[in-house]
Amino acid sequence: MKRGIVHRWWWLALLVLLGALARPLFTLWKGAHTGDGLLPATPAGTADDISRLNATPIDSVVRVVNDTDSAIAQLRDLLTYARGRGLPVSIAGARHSMGGHTIAPNGVQIDMLPFKRMSLDTATMVLTVGAGALWSEVIPYLNGFGRAVRVMQSDNAFSVGGSISVNCHGWQHNSPPIASTVIAFDLMQADGSVVRCSREENRELFALALGGYGLFGIILEVELATVPNEVYTYHRMVMSSGEYVKHYAGRVDADSNVRMVYGRLNVNAEDFLERAMLHWFSYDSPAERTSRLDEPGLEEVKRSVFLGSKDDDYGKRMRWNSEQAFTKTRIGSRITRNQVMNESPALYMNRSPGRTDVLHEYFIPRAQFNGFISALQRVVPAHGQDLLNVTIRNVYRDEDTFLRYADDEMFAFVMFFNQAMTDAAETDMRALTTELIDAALGLGGTYYLPYRPHATHEQLAAGYPMAGDFFARKRIYDPDDRFVNKFYLNYGRTGHRP
Numbered sequence: 001m002k003r004g005i006v007h008r009w010w011w012l013a014l015l016v017l018l019g020a021l022a023r024p025l026f027t028l029w030k031g032a033h034t035g036d037g038l039l040p041a042t043p044a045g046t047a048d049d050i051s052r053l054n055a056t057p058i059d060s061v062v063r064v065v066n067d068t069d070s071a072i073a074q075l076r077d078l079l080t081y082a083r084g085r086g087l088p089v090s091i092a093g094a095r096h097s098m099g100g101h102t103i104a105p106n107g108v109q110i111d112m113l114p115f116k117r118m119s120l121d122t123a124t125m126v127l128t129v130g131a132g133a134l135w136s137e138v139i140p141y142l143n144g145f146g147r148a149v150r151v152m153q154s155d156n157a158f159s160v161g162g163s164i165s166v167n168c169h170g171w172q173h174n175s176p177p178i179a180s181t182v183i184a185f186d187l188m189q190a191d192g193s194v195v196r197c198s199r200e201e202n203r204e205l206f207a208l209a210l211g212g213y214g215l216f217g218i219i220l221e222v223e224l225a226t227v228p229n230e231v232y233t234y235h236r237m238v239m240s241s242g243e244y245v246k247h248y249a250g251r252v253d254a255d256s257n258v259r260m261v262y263g264r265l266n267v268n269a270e271d272f273l274e275r276a277m278l279h280w281f282s283y284d285s286p287a288e289r290t291s292r293l294d295e296p297g298l299e300e301v302k303r304s305v306f307l308g309s310k311d312d313d314y315g316k317r318m319r320w321n322s323e324q325a326f327t328k329t330r331i332g333s334r335i336t337r338n339q340v341m342n343e344s345p346a347l348y349m350n351r352s353p354g355r356t357d358v359l360h361e362y363f364i365p366r367a368q369f370n371g372f373i374s375a376l377q378r379v380v381p382a383h384g385q386d387l388l389n390v391t392i393r394n395v396y397r398d399e400d401t402f403l404r405y406a407d408d409e410m411f412a413f414v415m416f417f418n419q420a421m422t423d424a425a426e427t428d429m430r431a432l433t434t435e436l437i438d439a440a441l442g443l444g445g446t447y448y449l450p451y452r453p454h455a456t457h458e459q460l461a462a463g464y465p466m467a468g469d470f471f472a473r474k475r476i477y478d479p480d481d482r483f484v485n486k487f488y489l490n491y492g493r494t495g496h497r498p
């Protein structure tokens with residue numbers, strides 16, 4: 001009799017346990033099976049970018065060879081061909097911009113990716129690198145010398161040319177955008193001439209082509225300053241989002257050993273953006289020259305947790321809680337700078353046909369941090385879009401580029417949406433984006449230009465008061481409009497409205 005009761009209790013406990021595990025296990029299973037990795041191919045004769053919302057007929061794609069002299073000859077021939085036929089030319093790196101920035105309708109697209117030779121001057125520690133090299137190629141190369149990239153995005157999938165042409169930034173603490181790390185580059189202009197641009201030579205072109213979205217010429221070899229690879233100690237703190245700036249000042253501003261920092265906000269509905277996690281890495285010691293670069297661990301689990309949060313509020317809560325629990329176990333652990341920066345976005349990018357990822361990014365003055373969170377809390381839930389992630393980084397004043405987004409320290413809010421590829425979703429995303437841009441502008445901030453072309457002309461002029469001058473100078477350096485892309489067609493030519 002007693003054994004029978006114990007037996008029944010066992011079954012009951014097992015059922016309760018299975019009941020408790022069923023939802024998270026289902027969410028993980030769903031995440032693991034979201035998207036089959038087979039996105040439809042870009043139709044023949046067209047070019048597109050990572051958004052898959054820009055398929056556009058083009059004349060041809062030319063892959064640049066990886067030898068500098070041959071590449072220069074090849075690109076000169078290409079420009080002659082384009083001039084002879086009156087064709088526009090666009091330039092593509094890894095094509096992770098989302099507004100057709102790499103596409104000229106009916107034009108020739110230059111695929112820079114094969115152009116990726118690199119060498120490190122071990123006296124000056126300056127890296128000379130072909131603009132087509134990806135960070136995933138640069139990081140292991142520098143790692144072999146005990147060196148690291150000074151500023152780049154939070155992921156490694158982007159090309160050097162694409163990164164400097166949008167003037168990217170990342171988690172590198174208290175750092176201006178990447179232009180601050182560019183010493184010089186060679187630029188092929190529309191007439192085929194190659195000029196060296198630096199702070200001393202062709203300074204105006206230097207400032208225009210950095211963050212110039214491929215409108216001033218083809219960036220060939222780039223000289224980048226590097227920094228030592230170092231071992232960092234990981235720290236993290238959980239707080240209410242309203243106290244983020246206070247804790248940021250106490251933990252990060254107050255510690256001169258901090259090297260990399262990012263914040264994250266929760267995105268589940270019940271307390272939307274009310275909670276924050278601050279993650280930071282502080283200097284521990286120099287890294288061994290022989291430091292290994294490992295494959296990031298638990299990839300499939302992390303991807304399942306992330307994708308399990310798609311269109312699923314339970315999944316969003318589960319992701320927040322599991323991230324909080326997992327990162328707690330990592331506090332005090334040591335990791336090299338190169339390891340931190342060598343993460344691929346494949347971990348979280350969309351693989352479902354019929355849906356796509358859309359990024360937004362807003363640069364907000366520190367004093368307006370909480371005001372922008374309130375705006376997000378008001379605007380985002382009023383739309384039907386699936387916000388999967390918000391990260392926060394700081395970026396310092398940009399002293400180098402013409403089309404600047406940071407005239408002072410800014411907190412960058414990077415928002416990652418998963419959007420249906422339908423007209424209705426696109427219309428809603430446009431409305432959401434313009435409302436958020438208005439909110440950012442109203443707080444003295446601005447928005448980032450490599451993403452979807454939803455900003456109005458008035459918003460571009462308000463967020464980038466120098467934009468009119470930028471496009472006027474483009475026409476001085478490239479009077480025949482040889483270098484064209486959809487960003488230019490949308491915003492740089494009067495009469496064309498997005």
Ligand SMILES: Cc1cc2nc3c(=O)[nH]c(=O)nc-3n(C[C@H](O)[C@H](O)[C@H](O)COP(=O)(O)OP(=O)(O)OC[C@H]3O[C@@H](n4cnc5c(N)ncnc54)[C@H](O)[C@@H]3O)c2cc1C
Pocket residue numbers: 050090091092093094095096097098101102112131132152153154155157158159160161162163165166167168169170212213214215217218219220345359450485
């Ligand atoms: C998942 C994801 C995460 C991101 N994270 C960040 C981030 O953390 N921080 C950040 O700042 N940005 C981020 N971005 C934006 C990203 O930095 C830009 O989209 C960047 O342009 C990507 O590099 P790419 O090689 O794909 O450039 P592409 O999209 O290929 O090109 C971008 C622009 O650069 C021009 N260009 C490319 N190569 C050359 C060249 N050799 N000469 C002249 N012009 C050239 C192109 O014509 C185009 O206008 C992210 C984007 C995605 C999709």
